[in-house]
Amino acid sequence: MAELPDEWEVAPETGWIEPALAEEFPGLSIVSTALETRTGRSPEPLREQLRLLSDRIAGAQAIQLRQKPIPWAYRVFFRHIGLDPDTTRTPIEQLIFERIHDGRFKSRNRVDDALTIAMVEVGVALRAFDADRVEGRVGLRLSEEEEGFEGRVSPLPDGTIVVADEKRPLGILFDRTAEGRGVKRATARVLLVAIGVRGVPDIAMEEALWVAGSALRA
């Protein structure tokens, strides 16, 4: 595991949840932290971490995964919001599926690799956005009537749960990111976002951000 620089500590900022969502889904939460880093090819220590992680995950873990508390909590939440977790896989299950399918965790880029390590280690769903293209705090809300979504021709279906800043949706929950809001080569600051559901302890969300942040600083 990479050493965290002394001067950097994860400072998670709790995001807002639309009251209607908070009432329906107690335990739903979103936490974020921004850090200065660039994406691009992963450095060797990060790729080495991925290789070590690949060695630790095998078929047996994949079979038992959905019975573990945090992955199970996400599966349940997927059912609650109308998603079939066997079709639209939970973030952790998608990563484990790819590990089994590809024979290893493939290195993509610095940010994706850091998210992979944190999600597999902790199990919490993480996303990354370009921090300089986020206005205000992030949160979770329902889409409004005929609300547009960058990169999508038609408006979002009314009532879709989205990750949003104070101006616009940044991404559909557990789905695609709005065009231009994700991390690109030109991104100088990355906003790491952890999405928690009932059954996922707050400490796990902070840990996931910490692990991802550490990996990004590797």
Place this chain on the structure above:
Amino acid sequence: MTEELLERLDRPEVLIAPQEDVFPPAPPDGLDSVLFEQDERDARADLRRQIAAMELALSRLFGSAFPRKGIDFSVPGMGGPRMLSVDELEKVRDSLAARIQEVRADLHDYAVVEEANRELIEEMTADPASHKWVRVYNEDVGEPGCKNWHAKPKWGVLGMLLGWWQVKISSGCPLAEGLRPPES
């Protein structure tokens, strides 16, 4: 406790005939629907609890079903991510319940066949000559791996001519082959 229950049975089923004007089908105008909203929210919360319990049951069945193949664990979604209504949550719950029943039935069917195969292995081991060339794989008894029990003649053709049969247990899966993943 039992007496209390018996007492309740003595009561007339309907004390007062229900009157529609006492129980209106919808909230009166001007009273909004706060009460009804609250009821639905409780119903949704209750359905979500049931869905969580069923998802756990299905996950456990998934774990215990390995390595059996061909069992369908899928439960269709309702098109999300969004807040589901009571009706939709009921559909998810009912689909989960149906799927759990089907998976249990499938596992039961597998168990019957696997038990028969285990008995066959015992019979083969006790009397190999009566089970010439029969081969039972690990998969046939619901276990992972590549082991198999094979009734074959000792010393090849000579054993076959002389009736010297034995059950040979294979040594397991062949070593993994193929390209090693690249270092970088």
